[in-house]
Amino acid sequence: MTTNLQPRSAPALVTPLLAALALAGCSFIPTYERPAAPVPAGYALADPAAAAQAPSAADIDWRQYFTDPRLQRLIGMALGNNRDLRLAMLNVEQARAQFQIRRADEYPTVAGIASATRQPSAVTGQYGNMFQVGLGVTAWEIDFFGRIASLREQALAQYLATGEARKSAQISLVAAVAAGWLNLMADEELLDISRRTLATREESVRLTRLRFENGVSSELDNRQATSLAEAARATYAQQQRQRMLDENALVLLVGQALPEDIRASLPSARLVDAAPMQPLRAGLPSELLERRPDIRQAEHVLIGANANIGAARAAFFPRISLTASLGSVSNELSGLFKGGSWAFSLAPQLAVPLFDAGRNEANLQAAQVGREMAVAQYDKAIQTAFREVSDALAGRATLTDQLQAQRAQAAADAKRLELSELRYRNGIASYLDVLDAQRSLFATQQALVLTQLQQLQNQVVLYKVLGGGWSDAAAAAANAGQPADS
Structure with a gap:
């Protein structure tokens, strides 16, 4: 007209x-109801290590949890330079632009x-x-039947989901840098043990050779001592390689080479001297729905899939x-x-619409199936989070006892080696007893370091799986492209 x-x-x-x-203003989006959490109401293990007044991980900034200044610098550098985190931020910007496009569709051009x-x-x-x-x-x-509004709601949910994915990426990055730093500290300690063990065994080879040349001991003693020395040499080479691999992994996370002052401080680092991490309150599994960005991300995806059904229904009108x-x-x-x-x-x-060969019906069916898939993904995200927290709590409940037992074992093996060497020098025991005591002490010392590492990394994991490591201040610093500690 x-x-x-x-x-x-x-x-x-x-x-x-x-x-x-x-x-305009009709909407065919189904009423959204959050699915029931498919996990028990509480964790199987009690929470004796964390007092009732202990804070939640989500309430603790990573600077308050990781108090080592060197580690804080590395985390800050990673937040400013890590490419995966930068990609997550760009995904948020792209989703924001897509939402703006959908919102603009509601207005005339x-x-x-x-x-x-x-x-x-x-x-x-x-x-x-x-x-x-x-x-x-x-x-x-x-938009009389709400088709465009439904697509806008889906785009908004996608934008919010990418925002939660960005938070989850930061949490994972903070935890990965902390774990990488602890790995380097453990590598240095293992290298020190291997160096000292190798020096001791080379001295044993020298002594047994002298005793053999002077007819005091047999060639078997000399060969056994040589075998142990070469085993220690091989272990030392393996640990040197692992040390370089772990540093390369940390450099990738940080996004640049490690500062020289931090690298120079590593040889003297010991896990037993690592900055302590404060106790955390595990709370209830239902609290994970609000603390964990990955669960919130899955819920926003579910909300978006629900909105897609509204758009598919409106296409029939x-x-x-x-x-x-x-x-x-x-x-x-x-x-x-x-x-x-x-x-x-x-x-x-x-x-x-009069005839479309079943296109609208198929679109609606696809949207409904997409919602069921989103429900399954949401349930899996909750179950995965529950399992991760339960595993971390199991580690917290048992690793302390394991560490105490291994410290006692290491002390006993050190005393056993001392007594075996004394008995051998006095002709009471064979050199085989000394070699066996050396092997046992070396293995026990290595296991002790690895258990110390496991206990510290378990604290890092617990902080991560409870939703710690995210803060608005860190987000602002990262968005500005600057280290969070600058």
């Missing part, structure tokens, strides 16, 4: 648009138009000119679109802005 009229006031022209907007046509008259057959200039709205869909223009029309270019040249056109269109 196109009508040419005398000049009209702006309110009169927009009245039909306002009426159309008033009709107004464009300036200008046209000039020359065509023959249907009456006289003579050619004439037509000039037009003004504003136009092209094929604006009035008519689509109402509107094309309109307002401007000046004249058969002469010089007469465009003269009185009486103003005109407007309003062309509503109704499109009713």
